[in-house]
Amino acid sequence: MGSVILTNLPALLVVVPLLLAPISALFTFASLGWAIAVVGTGASLIFALLLQSLTETGVRISYHLGNWEPPWGIEFVVDSASSLTLVVMSGLGFLATLAARQLVTNEIAEKDIGKFYAAWLLVSGGLFGLVMTADAFNLFVFLEISALASVILIGMGAGTDRRALVAGYHYLVIGAVGATFYVIGVGFIYAMTGSLNMADIASRIPDASGSAAIYVGFGFMVAGILVKAAIFPVHIWLPAAYSYAPSAVSTLLASIATKAALYVLARILFTVFSGMPDVVTIALSNVIVPLAIGGVFVGTIMAIYEADIKKLFAHSSVAQIGYIALGLGLGTPASVSAAFIHIGNHALIKGGIFMAIGGFVAALGARASLDSLIGIGRRLPLTATAFLICGLSLAGLPLTAGFISKLYLVRAILETESYVILSLVLISSALSVVYLWKIMEVMWMQPVPARSPKLVENPAIYLPIWIVALGNIWFGIDASWLVSASRMAAQMLFGVSLGGGT
Amino acid sequence: MIEQLGDSWNYIIVIILMMTGLFIVIARTNLIKKLIGLSIFQTSVFIFYISLGKVAGGTAPILDGNPGTLYSNPLPHVLILTAIVVGVATTALGLALILRINEAFGSIEEDEIIAAKLNQSLARPKRPLDKHSD
Numbered sequence: 263m264g265s266v267i268l269t270n271l272p273a274l275l276v277v278v279p280l281l282l283a284p285i286s287a288l289f290t291f292a293s294l295g296w297a298i299a300v301v302g303t304g305a306s307l308i309f310a311l312l313l314q315s316l317t318e319t320g321v322r323i324s325y326h327l328g329n330w331e332p333p334w335g336i337e338f339v340v341d342s343a344s345s346l347t348l349v350v351m352s353g354l355g356f357l358a359t360l361a362a363r364q365l366v367t368n369e370i371a372e373k374d375i376g377k378f379y380a381a382w383l384l385v386s387g388g389l390f391g392l393v394m395t396a397d398a399f400n401l402f403v404f405l406e407i408s409a410l411a412s413v414i415l416i417g418m419g420a421g422t423d424r425r426a427l428v429a430g431y432h433y434l435v436i437g438a439v440g441a442t443f444y445v446i447g448v449g450f451i452y453a454m455t456g457s458l459n460m461a462d463i464a465s466r467i468p469d470a471s472g473s474a475a476i477y478v479g480f481g482f483m484v485a486g487i488l489v490k491a492a493i494f495p496v497h498i499w500l501p502a503a504y505s506y507a508p509s510a511v512s513t514l515l516a517s518i519a520t521k522a523a524l525y526v527l528a529r530i531l532f533t534v535f536s537g538m539p540d541v542v543t544i545a546l547s548n549v550i551v552p553l554a555i556g557g558v559f560v561g562t563i564m565a566i567y568e569a570d571i572k573k574l575f576a577h578s579s580v581a582q583i584g585y586i587a588l589g590l591g592l593g594t595p596a597s598v599s600a601a602f603i604h605i606g607n608h609a610l611i612k613g614g615i616f617m618a619i620g621g622f623v624a625a626l627g628a629r630a631s632l633d634s635l636i637g638i639g640r641r642l643p644l645t646a647t648a649f650l651i652c653g654l655s656l657a658g659l660p661l662t663a664g665f666i667s668k669l670y671l672v673r674a675i676l677e678t679e680s681y682v683i684l685s686l687v688l689i690s691s692a693l694s695v696v697y698l699w700k701i702m703e704v705m706w707m708q709p710v711p712a713r714s715p716k717l718v719e720n721p722a723i724y725l726p727i728w729i730v731a732l733g734n735i736w737f738g739i740d741a742s743w744l745v746s747a748s749r750m751a752a753q754m755l756f757g758v759s760l761g762g763g764t
Numbered sequence: 765m766i767e768q769l770g771d772s773w774n775y776i777i778v779i780i781l782m783m784t785g786l787f788i789v790i791a792r793t794n795l796i797k798k799l800i801g802l803s804i805f806q807t808s809v810f811i812f813y814i815s816l817g818k819v820a821g822g823t824a825p826i827l828d829g830n831p832g833t834l835y836s837n838p839l840p841h842v843l844i845l846t847a848i849v850v851g852v853a854t855t856a857l858g859l860a861l862i863l864r865i866n867e868a869f870g871s872i873e874e875d876e877i878i879a880a881k882l883n884q885s886l887a888r889p890k891r892p893l894d895k896h897s898d
């Protein structure tokens with residue numbers, strides 16, 4: 263039994279959440295749906311940790327679905343790069359599920375909760391598949407499974423705010439255009455190389471490069487993934503989607519959805535198209551880096567002027583995704599490992615922040631605007647302190663996870679000697695303190711308004727938030743695990759690109 | 765004219781359909797028309813793939829035991845079967861959302877919805893909470 267599970271881990275990671283989803287949809291008891299979701303996401307966390315322990319030494323697991331040999335059959339590949347992403351995603355997914363139970367009670371009707379967790383499990387399973395699959399077309403299928411399920415989750419925010427429906431619709435249309443762009447690209451690549459398996463495509467591209475069709479395919483594939491990863495200027499669906507979705511959904515999407523797309527972007531750039539390094543280098547330095555910096559500034563400046571807390575942090579997510587994309591765009595092993603470090607840390611930071619906002623909303627029973635949070639630090643001290651820790655981590659204060667991200671990113675930029683980029687990153691970091699200060703001042707410095715009702719804190723909400731907040735401190739003090747795993751991940755991406763050694 | 769285009773005229777149609785679809789998605793404000801544009805856009809990609817699979821002089825890929833037979837490539841067709849399913853799901857979900865948007869805002873015109881959002885942004889949907897998502 264044990265060995266069956268071990269040899270089939272990659273398939274189980276996708277199959278277990280996807281199979282539990284329809285079971286959850288059948289039941290209308292809220293607690294049963296939640297229990298199924300906890301089992302599903304908890305099992306995927308265990309599977310991901312097992313995969314991580316199997317691959318951390320540099321082993322590359324290749325799983326053949328249905329025993330069809332690649333390149334004909336669909337292959338799942340787990341190496342140190344994808345297993346790190348999987349651990350981050352499944353860990354935060356599990357914590358988000360723990361917190362979801364109380365967060366959804368005010369926002370979603372009791373009888374819909376079973377279906378809510380069904381979509382929740384579909385998002386998780388789809389995103390895990392997206393990270394593992396080594397088949398270019400299969401990737402599109404997982405992209406759409408997770409996208410359609412996230413649209414359902416976002417639309418369920420209509421119970422409290424009808425704008426969630428419009429946000430969901432826009433994400434559906436923009437996401438579908440992005441996914442279709444990706445499919446067009448795959449079509450061109452298939453026409454030129456005759457293969458859909460990523461490693462096989464990578465080995466065939468040198469023969470076909472120089473043909474314009476390959477470049478067109480490359481452009482379409484990257485453009486499609488940029489939409490899904492919410493990189494400026496195709497991030498426009500993200501702020502509305504994150505801010506009108508139910509609080510629990512914002513937590514899940516902010517911590518895992520764009521991370522999977524960013525990982526896919528890294529793999530397309532550095533593995534699939536490793537056979538034409540000159541074109542990829544041009545794309546990195548002339549497209550990805552300027553867009554990343556644009557995203558950092560647009561996100562930060564929009565966040566400074568935003569009064570709605572959830573939307574503010576959604577804009578801040580655009581900026582943070584910009585930092586990750588910048589790490590990928592610089593294209594050196596050090597910068598890519600900095601990007602992986604920030605994928606993990608940003609998932610921790612934003613997961614904690616959106617959970618805490620969910621806690622405020624649940625306690626206040628109203629949308630969290632700046633005004634409604636006046637003096638909340640004294641009214642909900644436990645939740646607000648965890649929120650403060652995650653906020654400081656976002657600003658990059660030493661002894662928090664965010665500091666480690668900034669440290670390694672700045673080091674990687676220094677290595678490339680691009681001082682303009684360095685100064686822009688430092689300026690934007692300083693600007694991010696502006697919007698954080700704006701919130702912290704309202705929460706902690708201003709007196710509690712007179713006649714405000716006493717609020718009670720629910721352990722089911724603040725315990726998961728505190729686990730994430732302590733994670734932020736833990737990875738700020740002892741980042742060695744994340745740093746070495748990210749280094750392995752970057753090496754793996756580049757190692758494969760140099761012609762396939764492990 | 766048609767003869768000059770030779771084998772590539774179906775790709776010309778693909779480009780025309782693709783641009784038509786994308787233009788509708790971008791330029792129309794009616795949500796259903798946007799969704800129709802999206803469908804046209806996706807359909808153009810289906811035709812693109814199916815055209816890729818055609819091998820000149822090839823017959824339907826059903827083995828007849830004769831080693832000399834030239835077959836068309838069946839793989840793009842299979843891929844597109846999957847993509848059609850995804851497209852149907854996208855359209856269905858989009859239409860379901862439009863129904864709900866119409867109930868909540870009383871319109872499916874994007875500019876009217878934006879105006880409604882500005883006027884009473886926090887108004888609750890017309891249907892009570894316990895009845896949604898059926």
